[in-house]
Amino acid sequence: MKSPFLPALRLQRAALAPRLVAGSAARQRRLSSSVSQRPNSDFVSFPGALKSAFTSSLKFETPESYAALPTYRVVDQHGVVVDQAFEPDISDEQIVKLYKDMLYISIMDLIMFDAQRQGRLSFYMVSAGEEAVSVGSSSVLDPGDPVYCQYREQGFFKERGFTTKEFMSQLFANRNDTGKGRNMPIHYGAGRLNIYTVSSPLATQMPQASGAGYALRMQRMQDANAKPRVAVCFFGEGAASEGDFHAAMNMAATRSCPVLFICRNNGYAISTPTLEQYRGDGIASRGIGYGIDTIRVDGNDIWAVREAVKRAREMALQEGGKPVLIECMTYRVSHHSTSDDSFAYRARVEVEDWKRRDNPITRLRKWMEARGCWDEGKEKEARDGLRREMLQGFAEAEKELKPALRTMFEDVYEEMTDDLREQMARLREMLDEYPDEYDVAEFEGGKESLKR
């Protein structure tokens, strides 16, 4: 989408530039009276579209007249570098670490999917095919950047330092779960890693990320020594149809919030293919409409993801802050969740094709093998080691006690209200009166925690 759009955009930016430079005083008043129509001007100075040139030809813009935005890649599906300017910016050890993080998630997916099928946990969602987006992004962001996830970003948690014990504690909702056993599996959260807890409603995290970005901007304005940080927000292409997507993009742009919007466009929202999700050029083309710098990236190429996110983060911190949109193209190799059989709406062969032809893990593996820092022996050793670690964590988490019953009444408000104290006491009375009706043995402290 090159020519007709971009010059207009540049002009619009130029019109906004003085207020960004001059800061708050200038921004305070951009009165509409300052936008006036000059005689014989070539531009229509309507306040709603500055510097729009007059034209005497009646022509509608059609989406078809624009080529689809290109997809940036560094390494092709055979593991061969196609961006000749590319040089890895990290050591071989660090590369191997990222590879193992992706491998970790893919192995956890297999184990936990089966565990759910055996009824040992209530729910699970795999992220097969999308490991490079989350792991790659995480590896170039600052650990202090606050992050909002949708739910298929397990790789982000892993790369940033979420431990096997933390994963398993959340999945089994035991007493070591920082979410206190309240959330469905895969709704991870990590206060110590600056990752907000996943919530099920789609796209709600998006305007929140804009607000978080604005807070970071304000904190830097108020304290010059504050570390430059950006807010990060993941979402799928289906979630981008929600009204909150629109609200978030527009607010982030108008309030100049340093926030990275990272879209995982994996082709499906449960059973709905993208053809039924939108008719435009994916999600990326929308960014331009909001006045947001945008790029589309091959999400199966961890190097492309890293390069794009790294550069986007720098851009987001320019001029005091601004949003950047990254659309990562991938394919959801897995079922949507354990509650979904995706072969009800897509061909098995299509999925097998993607698994075989292009997969972020095998792509990086081919690149590493060509470089000479990985081989079949290391692969087997890594897989066996990760599997052992996970199964051990699984067994420990599964037999751990659940959180104390009292925690169900806590954190609704900062302080427990009188109502809640009374309701807690009533639950306690029920457990006393009908001991055979309830099993409280698996909860830490049994019913004793329910004291007012």
Add this chain to the structure above:
Amino acid sequence: MKRQAVRLVGSVGPAAWLPRVGRCYSTHPPNARLNLPIDYSTTPLLAHGGRTALGDAGEMPAQVRNGPAKKMNLFQAVNDALGIALAQDDNVLIFGEDVAFGGVFRCTMRLAETYGSDRVFNTPLTEQGIVGFGIGLAAQGMRPVAEIQFADYIYPAFDQMINEGAKMRYREGSNGPHAGGLTVRMPCGGVGHGGLYHSQSPESLFTHVPGFRVIVPRSPIQAKGLLLAAIRCNDPCLFLEPKILYRAAVEQVPEAAYELPLSKAEKLKEGKDITIISYGQPLYLCLSAIQRAEEDLGISAELIDLRTVYPWDKQAVFESVRKTGRVLVVHESMVNAGIGAEVAAAIQEDADTFVRLEAPVGRVAGWSIHNPLIFERFTLPDVARIYDGIKKSLAY
């Protein structure tokens, strides 16, 4: 979701060429003795001179109460509270539709000029965006005060409030972040000509959601003290401002910063025969009805202002009802599943209060309809309906 009617509703002052009878767009029937216009300049619910308004003076520190005061109407008291909050805490931010030039009800006048356009700013016209943005700010430790232009337009933000703001502390568990710094302000209630979408009182929808504190002030002194308490409170707060009082309710408001307690009711008047419970603007109607009933029936009624409708002060209500044995709950929003339903159910559920009841709990509230423009005076509670409620309860 601001609408054309903003100007209409915003300019409550009567035009000079119209007869000045209470409000310009309606008059009372010539022989009415109950449904007379409320005279806000003499009602004892407002502190006109030496701050003698009915209410619990003990809640405010003596030096605040006895310090300098200024005559303010309700929008000025809100403005005063917002100014204090901005001055005292760098983390306070104010935003919403059209707040930068002062707001369509003048609540944010001069705040952008004084505290800068980075802290007081307009947002795009998106309620879900405004509340979501506020939750994001709060989670980073800020104290955002978001404005929804009319309570009638809160619904696009329902998801953000209920699934996100209200649940964040619970969902995060020991991870730490919460939306407790968030306060959402919005004008609510009937204004005589607001029709379907400039009249609503949606408070009970939010009292069904654990996590939010829902507050409705009745006067400038309350608006200032409760709003400051809401902004400083570590739970997300919903602050509904009865817009009919913005200009009408004027009283002497202490200039100093002060807070009034949340989740605590205020006894406005002692009585022994019946308890009237309300909040916000209908309290003025209740007081008028009580005055007539006391004259006509020789009884004495107790008047309680809930102030915070959730989590609400049950004990204050129970204590009063145990004394009087009769109770009437009054609110503008429709009767079914309104605040009155919760108060009535709680009263009958409390064994020590239930046994003292001498009559069924009465409710005077909006009918179960939408607020129709031309029929408003027949649906919102008025003095006659409250008076009748008192009479029926006493006759039971």
